Amino acid sequence: MPGLPGPPCGGRPAMTGGATLSAAHVLGESARQWPGAVALVADGTRLTYGALWQDALRHAAALRGQGVGPGDRLALLLSNTARFPKAYYGALALGATVVPVNALLRTAEITYILRHSGARALLCEGSLLPEGEPAARAAGVPLLTVAAPGRSPSLDELAARCPPLDTAVPRAPDDIAVVLYTSGTTGRPKGVMISHLNLMMNIDTTMLAPFAMRPDDVVLGCLPLFHTFGQVCVMGTGLRAGARLVLMPRFDAHAALDLMTAERCTVLMGVPTMYVALLQAVRDGGRRPALDRAYCGGSALPARVLEDFEAVFGCPVHEGYGLTEASPCVAYNLPGRPRVPGTVGHPIRGVEVRIARPGTAERIEVLAAGETGEIVVRGHNVMAGYLDDPAATRAAVV
The missing domain is CATH 3.40.50.12780 (ANL, N-terminal domain)
Structure with missing residues (x-):
C-alpha cells in the first residue's frame, strides 16, 4: 500500500507464543497500586479501588456459579451506576466476553443482539426489565438481575455472599474482550469484536x-x-x-x-x-x-x-x-x-x-x-x- 509500508491496512498477523493479557487488569492493577484511593462516586456512595476490584472479583465468582465461564459472552443491560463497572470487570476477570447492550433499545432490538451474539446470559438491571426480560425469553437466554428486589437469580445478592476469585483468568492478547454493536443505521447492527x-x-x-x-x-x-x-x-x-x-x-x-x-x-x-x-x-x-x-x-x-x-x-x-x-x-x-x-x-x-x-x-x-x-x-x-x-x-x- 503506497505510503503505508508493511501488511495491508488493518492486516493482523496471527498471535503466537505464550503471552497473556487481560483487560480486567485495567482495574486490577490500579487496585494494587492505589487500594485506598476513591475510584468511583456513584449511587450516593464512594468506592475505593480496592473495594471496587474485590466487588468485581465477587461478581466473577457469582457469574461462574451461574454457569458463565471463559470465552462465554455475557450481555449487560445496565445504566450508569456502580453496577456497570462491577459486572464489566467481573466478567473480564472471569475470562468472559462482555456484550454491552444499549439501554435505550426496545425488546426486538435487544432480542436480535442476544441471538446474534450467542450470549450465555443477560444481566439486566431492574429498571430495564420491561424490555430486557421479554427479550431474554424470546432469545432463549438465561436472565440474571441486579437491583431488582424479589427477583431471582439476583447477581448482586449472590456476589455479596461469594468469596472473590483469587485473580483474573489469563487470556491471550487476541482473545475477544468485548463485542460492541453498531447503531445499525444501514441495516442490522454488526457486532464489532475488540x-x-x-x-x-x-x-x-x-x-x-x-x-x-x-x-x-x-x-x-x-x-x-x-x-x-x-x-x-x-x-x-x-x-x-x-x-x-x-x-x-x-x-x-x-x-x-x-x-x-x-x-x-x-x-x-x-x-x-x-x-x-x-x-x-x-x-x-x-x-x-x-x-x-x-x-x-x-x-x-x-x-x-x-x-x-x-x-x-x-x-x-x-x-x-x-x-x-x-x-x-x-x-x-x-x-x-x-x-x-x-x-x-x-x-x-x-x-x-x-x-x-x-x-x-x-x-x-x-x-x-x-x-x-x-x-x-x-x-x-x-x-x-x-x-x-x-x-x-x-x-x-x-
Whole structure:
C-alpha cells in the first residue's frame, strides 16, 4: 500500500507464543497500586479501588456459579451506576466476553443482539426489565438481575455472599474482550469484536495522550458506559490512571454543573449536544466548575460552541475522531500541539491514518494531500472483525 509500508491496512498477523493479557487488569492493577484511593462516586456512595476490584472479583465468582465461564459472552443491560463497572470487570476477570447492550433499545432490538451474539446470559438491571426480560425469553437466554428486589437469580445478592476469585483468568492478547454493536443505521447492527490487545492498547495510549489522565484527576462520567466513548475513554482511561470517576445515571446539564462543582471535577468528556446544553445552563444561572480540560467526540463540534465553552469555562476543548471499529480512538488534538478548531488533530500513538480513493474494495490507493476520499486506519486499534460476518469484515479490513 503506497505510503503505508508493511501488511495491508488493518492486516493482523496471527498471535503466537505464550503471552497473556487481560483487560480486567485495567482495574486490577490500579487496585494494587492505589487500594485506598476513591475510584468511583456513584449511587450516593464512594468506592475505593480496592473495594471496587474485590466487588468485581465477587461478581466473577457469582457469574461462574451461574454457569458463565471463559470465552462465554455475557450481555449487560445496565445504566450508569456502580453496577456497570462491577459486572464489566467481573466478567473480564472471569475470562468472559462482555456484550454491552444499549439501554435505550426496545425488546426486538435487544432480542436480535442476544441471538446474534450467542450470549450465555443477560444481566439486566431492574429498571430495564420491561424490555430486557421479554427479550431474554424470546432469545432463549438465561436472565440474571441486579437491583431488582424479589427477583431471582439476583447477581448482586449472590456476589455479596461469594468469596472473590483469587485473580483474573489469563487470556491471550487476541482473545475477544468485548463485542460492541453498531447503531445499525444501514441495516442490522454488526457486532464489532475488540480484543484484549485492542482495548488495553487504546486505553494505555490515550490515557497518556490526548487525555493526560493522572491519579489526581476527577472525571465526570456523563456518557453512557454501554457506548465505546464512555466505556473506553472515560471509564477505561480514568480507572487505568487511578483517577476518580463520578457517574451520572443520565445527563442533565444543570445537574452536571452542580455535580462537577461539588466533586471538583477536572475532566469532562462529552458529545456536542452536551456542550451546547452546558453553555445554556450557565447562561440560565448554573454554576461553573473549575475544569482543567475537556474532550469532544461523536460528531463535529461547531467552532463557535468550542470558543464559547473555552471562554466560559476557562479550559481547552480537545476535539477528536474515533469509531467503534477502532477501539475507538483514531486521532485527537493532542496536548502540546497547536489545536485547530473544527479538526480532529493528529493520529494517536501507534496509529496511521491516510486518505484513500473510495470504491476500491480489494486495494487501497492513497491520495495526495488536499484530495478528498475516505479515511483508512492501520494500527493496534483496528478491530478483530465483525462477529459471524466475514463478508462485512472483508469489506472493512483490507
